[in-house]
Amino acid sequence: xxxxxxxxxxxxxxxxxxxxxxxxxxxxxxxxxxxxxxxxxxxxxxxxxxxxxxxxxxxxxxxxxxxxxxxxxxxxxxxxxxxxxxxxxxxxxxxxxxxxxxxxxxxxxxxxxxxxxxxxxxxxxxxxxxxxxxxxxxxxxxxxxxxxxxxxxxxxxxxxxxxxxxxxxxxxxxxxxxxxxxxxxxxxxxxxxxxxxxxxxxxxxxxxxxxxxxxxxxxxxxxxxxxxxxxxxxxx
Numbered sequence: 001x002x003x004x005x006x007x008x009x010x011x012x013x014x015x016x017x018x019x020x021x022x023x024x025x026x027x028x029x030x031x032x033x034x035x036x037x038x039x040x041x042x043x044x045x046x047x048x049x050x051x052x053x054x055x056x057x058x059x060x061x062x063x064x065x066x067x068x069x070x071x072x073x074x075x076x077x078x079x080x081x082x083x084x085x086x087x088x089x090x091x092x093x094x095x096x097x098x099x100x101x102x103x104x105x106x107x108x109x110x111x112x113x114x115x116x117x118x119x120x121x122x123x124x125x126x127x128x129x130x131x132x133x134x135x136x137x138x139x140x141x142x143x144x145x146x147x148x149x150x151x152x153x154x155x156x157x158x159x160x161x162x163x164x165x166x167x168x169x170x171x172x173x174x175x176x177x178x179x180x181x182x183x184x185x186x187x188x189x190x191x192x193x194x195x196x197x198x199x200x201x202x203x204x205x206x207x208x209x210x211x212x213x214x215x216x217x218x219x220x221x222x223x224x225x226x227x228x229x230x231x232x233x234x235x236x
Contacts, residue, residue, distance in 0.1 A: 033228075
């Protein structure tokens with residue numbers, strides 16, 4: 001269980017997130033939704049430790065996480081796939097994957113077979129530089145690198161952004177498989193409503209840095225969610 005209570009975040013003097021509270025459970029996909037600029041990426045950064053929160057409490061599996069840097073949280077089982085992927089363009093695919101070893105004890109530093117089963121293209125391109133991959137291939141690499149850290153919590157910020165439809169489906173299928181394993185919390189930001197609605201178990205909707213709606217899939221209708229995340233709804 002990931003529990004967030006009263007999370008605030010500032011950039012300088014500007015407050016971006018206001019008292020965010022939400023939960024996410026293992027064996028479920030939790031999707032944070034909203035229009036551009038409402039604070040979705042800021043929330044992901046705050047959870048992952050790439051930008052320190054200003055206040056509030058974050059608990060993972062009953063352990064209170066202080067305001068810790070990303071590398072410490074990574075060792076505690078928090079894996080973050082940021083918007084834009086941020087792979088190392090001059091490293092090979094295999095070297096990019098091996099950067100995930102830094103979170104692991106020496107005896108666990110190997111690439112499991114299931115990584116290549118989920119992302120077969122990576123097995124074919126282990127010696128190719130990351131910067132030479134297509135956008136969809138880079139996204140698969142970024143997710144695989146995160147999974148190598150053996151996370152308890154996987155955070156995915158817009159994993160299908162700018163990717164061709166067949167790779168969108170592949171990535172969606174992988175996310176569902178990870179959920180169905182039951183041992184991982186998956187928190188997702190997804191720009192494509194239909195993709196998000198199809199795979200998500202629980203939704204949290206942000207507007208202007210605040211939670212305005214949340215609930216399980218069965219509690220929120222498709223039309224209610226679509227209205228909540230639409231530009232027209234924000235302007236009303």
